[in-house]
Amino acid sequence: MRHMKIEIAADGFATLTLDNADESMNLVSDAFIAEMMDAIAQIAANESIKGVILTSGKPAFMAGADLKLLVQGYETMTLKSAFAFSQKASAMHRAMETSGKTWVAVINGLALGGGFELALACHYRILVDDPKSVVGLPEVNVGLLPGSGGTQRLIRIAGMKTVTELLLSGRAVNGPEALALGIVDAVVPAAEMDAAARAWLATGPNPVKPWDVKGYALPEQRGLIIPEYSAGMMITSGSVAKSGYNLPAPIAILSCIYEGAILPFDKALTVESKYFAKLLTSPVSRNIIRTTFLSKGAAERGAGRPAGVPKTEFKKIGVLGAGMMGAGIALVSAQAGVDVILIDRDVESAAKGKSYSETVLGKQSARGTISCDKVDTILARITPTDDFALLEGCDLIIEAVFEDIDIKAEITRKAEAIIPATTVYASNTSTLPISTLAEASARPDQFIGLHFFSPVDRMGLVEIIKGVKTSPATLAVALDFVAKLRKTPIVVNDSRGFYTSRVFQTLIHEGGAMLEEGVPPAVIENAAKAVGMPVGPLALLDELTFDLPLKIVEQAIEQEGSKYIVPAGVSAMKKMKAQGRSGRKTGGGFYDYPAEGGKKLWSGLSDIFPVSADYDVAELKQRFLYAQAIETARCREENVIETSEDGDLGAVYGWGFPAWTGGTLSYIDTIGVAKFVTECDRLAQKFGPRFAPSAWLRERAATGTGFY
């Protein structure tokens, strides 16, 4: 056995220690299951073994299934083979709990997903007393369900309320809560775990699980004839609608609980496996796993980092401009242990930027999530000043001043006069071309874009923009810094709006176009939300104010002239501006913002945009997704994004493109490029050239070349 070992102590208790030979974590895989089946058989057959302690040789107990394996389910498995796959793991757990031996899970570190399912199959669970060692079944977050007995054991162990809450949220719980919920039996310090396990085994517990005792009856077995249970199922099913209708996992989990509770245990396990098979073979789980785990993890580990460049250490950086973005960048840098020189035109403005950190950390401190000492340490790292001389010795400069080429150029020259010749200079611009800004630099190869998203301390993505002269070494420094902040990088090439802002605009312009067509505004907003966008396009525009998107359009017309296709939403925005309504900051836009109660669509909208009944909601939904997807394809064609992974990560984490799609390019792949192109042609015919596929995309369709 490569991944585990069995030791039998003099007291007759065997210890089965899981220790994956190939990975830093114990993972459920085919090899693991095969060895486990072998180990269980050996243990069952050995009459001298009186009880079994199951533990891990790694810091964590077990992380769960191997996502690299599960991500392949969609394209490689049939419903039947996925069912068999799930049943195999179920059978392993079943073999343990019916082995005739009593098993104790000594959960020495975190146990999630398949790891916690393994523990649930044991007869007793001892969790280490350590706040980081949490347990849970987070499968819903990857579009799956706990498919090897998790739904069925949890309802039988902890009851309906706990099982639905834990499985639908995917929430992990710490020791005290796990104990209170009854999903672990004891929480003890690490050093005492083994003794506690032996002490419990020494009491001679019954190796037969309650549900294997004849006459066992789960109360919920009576199903919907229990009025409270029926009402609970009704309310909970309704609550699932809050996460929309695009995710198949939550309701499948609820079905497993509902249907499985009525059935005998083994039958219930097969039903669970059938629902699992449906999820595993659906594109949604593949998309979520690939983008939000595999691609995200790879990006964070430096997938886009040029090889051969030594890692940069950051002790001190300069942030130029203490406005909202600069203030946020200063905060996250200080939190990451970096000293920050925060510069603005005068000390007062710079101090105001630092006060943002004071506010955010103050709130955390009030909630008790951070100590006062730590707050002081972090704040001490930020030096607000108007003195450029303090930039001496900085390892990185991030400029976040007003979006004006001349102002930025002046700041660049001022800073470069002070900083070491080797220091990388990054601009946080969201609209101005990096290559243009780099012209002001004496060292354009050390010039790069670091586009943070607002609010910086809550948004995980950073869009790194390479100018035409940016060197690989500079990119490596930028990536090292993003890694230091523990954020997710994507690397893009210079283009108007770079990648994220460019594609994101298509969403809001599509909303404006629909308004012009006479689609009722509530329908526009709800259609966007129905596909999974967090906020409707009209509400988004109100937040941005219309000036910004209009300015971008004007610049584009200036630079490209007649070549430029004016976005479809411009006319709607101009009409609104003419009414003196340019967004929330101007007192109202598409919405009114009354002092009391939430925002409401402005009642005057229908006068400016007369409503027509001639729309198809399914098509509106399609347009939102397609407009963004085809613009991403163009970015890929133009090499604005160099990898599909970056495209998808930017979509999901940059502007909230729904995770169920896996991102804009995964979305095209899921539909199929050929079908996507056909539909784009239809939409282009009906709504304009913004949907027209390029020759490049047609070629991909013709050759069946997807983005992955």
Add this chain to the structure above:
Amino acid sequence: MDAYIFDHVRTPRGKGRPDGALHEVTSVQLVTQLLQALRDRNSLDTALLDDVIIGTAQPVGEQGGVLARAAVLNAGYAQSVAGQQVHRFCASGLDAVNLVAAQVHAGVMHAGIGGGVESMSRTVMGYDSGAWTSDPDVAFHNYYAPQGIGADMIATLDGFTREDVDGFAAESQRRAAQSWEEGRFKGAIVPVKDVIGEVLLDHDEHMRPGTTVESLSKLKAAFEGLGKGGFANVAKARYPEIEELSYVHHGGNSSGIVDGSGIVMIGSKEFGERAGMKPRARIVSYASMGSEPTIMLTAPADVTKKALKNAKMEVGDIDLYELNEAFASVVLRYMKVLDIPHDKVNVCGGAIAMGHPLGATGAMITGIVLDELERSGKSTGLITLCAANGLGTATIIERV
């Protein structure tokens, strides 16, 4: 063969709560007392009846097991009289009437009794649920939302304000109080007696005469919690034109929760001759149908058109309309869609005032319409109810 209504009776409606006057009376006893009253006041040879069909919206527990047959035997009817249970949620009582009429029409039955019963204080709502609300796969994928949410969806989509729905409710109370004062129900009401023969209740107990828009305005909207719990999302998924749900319904403008029963005797002309009874009205047509299930409560307008079409009649041919007042918005929308004036609809008040004993209401309001046609010298009436999961049933009657 034509089907005629010969007689009908109903119990008064008791509050559907532990302190309601009928709480101590079993469901089967409510039906039993009505069957006996109907027999006795018509000196009926019960052997002339073929079947008794009783609708119940919750045919479980004491209301299950074909309550109709138990009541037939309990009432001392001839044992040859069959019994059957029907369930189409709130329309059950009217469906029972239609089912008897249909068999008379088809010539397979001479006479029978159709009706309904619901003791909502004893078989509380939720005892009978089912896949449509509570099987996650079915409920979620069919966009189930509770009825109160459907009522508020109607109000939102049709623009009925809180004042509109409260105004309708106050008028229902006013009409019900006036009808009782004028004795319009006296021919149908059978007081309910207890085990020792004492009268427990002889009037509709749920009414609140004197209710005004002002007094109703103090009540808190009832379904906002359900909406925020996720059902508003369901509503918007089905009706994306809804910006935000407008929560306007509450206990005061929704049907009251009550206990009660109603039955209607239907038969052929020949049956009347044999039983020595005169027909009072002809059952002209009837229909059932489904409509969009999330909003759930809009079938009455469609099923009304269907029943009218079956009868080759127009909206204007009906003198009195009776639509169960499940929620105020249901009736407001019905009047709006069919363009029927309020003075032709629910002229004696409705379930908002007097209560809605789910499975029984269809039979009760059939009787109310017939009595009112006779009292006012009018001829045609249409009875309809919305029922759960988008269902609706309607019946047209004509005095003879």
